[in-house]
Amino acid sequence: MSKLAAPRGTADVYPPESARWQALEARIHAIARRFGYGEIRTPVFEATELFVRGVGDTTDIVEKEMYTFTDKGGRSLTLRPEWTAPVVRALLEHNLLSSGPQRLYYVGSFFRHERPQKGRYRQAHQFGVECFGYGEPEADVEVIHLAYELLRAYRIPGIVLRLNSIGDERDRPAYREALLRHFEPHRDALSEDSRRRLERNPLRILDSKAPEDRAFIANAPTFLDLLSAESRAHFDAVRAGLDAIGIPHQVEPRLVRGFDYYTRTVFEFDSEFLGSQNAICGGGRYDDLVRSLGGPPTPGVGFGLGLERFLMLLDEMGASAAAEREGIAVVALGARARKLSLELLAALRRRDDAGVPIIQDYGEAKLERQLKRADRANARAAVILGDDEVAASVVVARDLVARTQSKLSVPLASAEVTADEILRWYRELRPATAFPEAV
RNA sequence: GUGAUUGUAGCUCAACUGGUUAGAGCGUCGGCCUGUGGCGUCGAAGGUUGCCGGUUCAAGUCCGGUCAGUCACCCCA
DSSP states (O other), rough: SSOOOOOOOOOOOOOHHHHEEEEEEEEHHHHHTTTEEEOOOOOSSSEEEHHHHHEEEEEHHHHHHEEEEOOOOOOOOEOOOOOOOHHHHHHTTTTTGSSSSSEEEEEEEEEOOOOBBBTOOOOEEEEEEEESSSSSSSHHHHHHHHHHHHHTTTOSSSSEEEEEEEOTTTTTTHHHHHHHHHGGGGGSSSHHHHHHHHEEEOGGGGGGOOHHHHHHHSSOOHHHHHOOHHHHHHEEEEEEHHTTTOOEEEEEEEHHHHHHHHOOEEEEEEETTTTTTTTEEEEEEOTTTHHHHHHHOOOEEEEEEHHHHHHHHHHHHTOOOOOOOOEEEEEEHHHHHHHHHHHHHHHHHHHOOOOOOEEEOSSSSSSSHHHHHHHHTTTTEEEEEEEHHHHHTEEOOOOTTTTTTEEOOOTOOOOOHHHHHHHHHHHHHHHSSOOOOOO
8 A cells, every 4th residue: 555645536547447437538529529518628716706796706616616715826726616717718819709709619627625525526528519609599408419419329318408587687687586585484494504695695595405594595586586687588498409309308497506606597417316416517607707798798608518427327227338359469479580570560550540459568578478368468469479480471360350361472571561560450350449338 | 525345365245242373256377187268176376454543461353544436415417
């Protein structure tokens, strides 16, 4: 047991697990591309101020969950706890909004200083999408559709899309008042947390799981009762759009989210398999965020989808298929063969443009051990080169799955041509696939 | 941040009420099966029982602290 360990709430990802991440990420890039989204990469840390202003200074994230530090220049910096504010900052910094609507996505880490538990880590990974410049309900539908496509691609069961509208900046004060009028008379009966929320952010009471709050929440006024005509029409249009393209959803009048910047549409994809951290994807519209960070009034919609939680769901449905056997192991026996194999190995690796792994077990090991290592390394085939083969100018091409083999006549003097022959043989054995399937 | 619970070889787990050199399976490495891997067989390496301290003649077993895992609360991906 090493004294050095990964910090609490962080994790290493290594083979074979890392292959699942790569496969998922490949899928993500492909789906984002199909929806016309371009990747944006922003720094892992930002000025603390950005999150305070963007996410809201009374949110839990800003109050107690940020990894904040002071650098040597005395600046207060924070590891990003969410990714929408940084994207907006980048957009404004490079004046990208002046060239029209922007469709952007990102994949990577974010950080929150919380006690780890199932589905919650201090460093986690997320795929997120932000669509700027469209206030129309079609944009809400587009973003939800994108997330839905990813879930559908993996046939994830037990997922529900929960949807709500929390109105816009103009609707908000009236609703706040209505909630205060509703909860204030029962102040003493509410949970301690909810009494605090009454002061700071009454909306969040709706999210409480405390049993003592439940009765009061159940008959609290909902936003849907008080929406302005415009917000109402927007919400109805989003729902109609989802219906039109066959995305099932349920309206959840109590759904509120943890960031202050949301307006109108908020949504979550929840799973019944993830314990209490059951939101796999959450998002919504934020029509006022860009302006509040100093930019031109620009509507936006987006979501964040947790990669750890997504992978956990795949585990849950028993999707951890055994990694497919792939690649060629070069086996060399004897000094002459080893010398030739050095060039052959390099030629195979250079020639191959479709990602066939080429490995070799170096050293004087006998055939048995080299085959054993090839087997353990999950190679699909082995190419054996010994004194007999060198003398006859052939190579033994062995199928490690069928346990059969044949001799390929090759010009050993030319490593390049030999490599081509071997790869041609291998391609018949195992055609290339577009996507790694090991997820 | 709060609470509960767990922490023994790379992995999964043993070790009666505290009692001699902490065991097994899998994995790893090596031998045998005379250039052919999944089987078989023989053998080896590998642990300051998370860490620190305490109680005791004696601690993997009890107590405290600390670190980490797990689960829940809070909140969220």
